[in-house]
Structure formats: C-alpha cells, structure tokens
Amino acid sequence: MTEVGAEVPGAAPSLEQARGWVGLELDDAEGRAAGRIEGVYADAESGAPVWLLVAVGRARRGFLGIGRRDPRWVVAPLRECAAMPGRAWTAQPLEAVRGAPAVDPSRPLLREHEAAICAHYGIGEAAGRQAELASRPEGAATARPA
Numbered sequence: 001m002t003e004v005g006a007e008v009p010g011a012a013p014s015l016e017q018a019r020g021w022v023g024l025e026l027d028d029a030e031g032r033a034a035g036r037i038e039g040v041y042a043d044a045e046s047g048a049p050v051w052l053l054v055a056v057g058r059a060r061r062g063f064l065g066i067g068r069r070d071p072r073w074v075v076a077p078l079r080e081c082a083a084m085p086g087r088a089w090t091a092q093p094l095e096a097v098r099g100a101p102a103v104d105p106s107r108p109l110l111r112e113h114e115a116a117i118c119a120h121y122g123i124g125e126a127a128g129r130q131a132e133l134a135s136r137p138e139g140a141a142t143a144r145p146a
Contacts, residue, residue, distance in 0.1 A: 012079060015042055015146055018049040024088045026054055026076065026097070034076075034097040037088060039105060041075055042146035043132070050129055050143055051075035051117075052088075053105055056098050074100035075109070077121055079128065092121060108141035 013021075018040045026034045039053035055071035080091040090097060101117050103109065109117070111133050118130040125131060136142050 013049065013083075015040065015047065015049045018052070018078060019146070021052065021081075021083050021088050024083060024086065026052065026081070026088045026090055028094040028097065029089060029091055030094070032094045034090065034092075034094050035071075035074070038071075038073065040078070040146045041109060041143040044108065044141050044144050047146075049078050049146065051109075052078050052081060052090075053103070053145070054097060073103050073105045074098075075103055075117060076100070077123065077129065080121075096121060105145060108145070109143040111136050111138060111140050111142045114142050 021037050022039060024037050026037050028034050035054040035056035037052050038055045040049045041051035041053060042049050052075060054074050054076050056074055057071040074097060076090050076092060076097055082089050100120055101113065103113070103117075114133055115130065118128070118133070123130045125134065133142055
C-alpha cells in the first residue's frame, strides 16, 4: 500500500496532502483512537506543514440522551504521522496526544508555546522542529493554521 500524503515513502506530506487528512481519525501505533484531525498548522516562514490539529475529548450524554463531545484541541507532530485511506496514525502514544498542551485553533502558535509542545512530545533542541525554532525571535508566531 502507498501512504496517503507522501509521494515518496517516508517523505513529509505537502500542505495540500496534509489537508487531505482532515476528517480522519488519528490512532496511536497500537491502534487506539487518539482524536480526529481537524486541521493543519504550517510554518509561519516557509509554509510547510508541521503539526496536525487534533480534536480530543470524551463523549458524554447531552440533552435528551444524545451523545455530545466537548473537544479540546491539541497538535501532533506531522513528521511522526502517516495515513492510509480512511485512517491516520501517529508514533506518539495515546497518552501523549491526549495530554498535549491545548491550542486555540483560530490562533497562530508562538515560539514559546511551540517549544513547550515540542518538549511535551520529547522533540529535543538539537533536531527537528525544536531546532527550527531556535533562531526565531521570542514571542514570534512560528506556526499558523493553514
């Protein structure tokens, strides 16, 4: 099978391809449901996709017994995700995704917030997204909803 979103196996998806994942359920590597992909955050300078916006939350009974979901939005590192038709996976454990720092899906991520998110996911300062943020000014918007 070919990965949805990557033309070359192992390559990061383009912004257009990552947007195609919106609406998919995101599972951890063990197949446990972590949330639903609701959007993509792109780097504020390059426009390359860097995070998946994920709605996490627990279902509860609403008015007249109808199920209701109160979502909380978090981001998951796109570089650690893959998708096939109808489903997406992250290498991060379920607990990490659900316990990630909350984001406001209508606002950009600032350098400090992104650094905290990277630290939460164990993304070190020497490589990956955390290294990309090092040269950005304090308080700068580093990723935007795309």
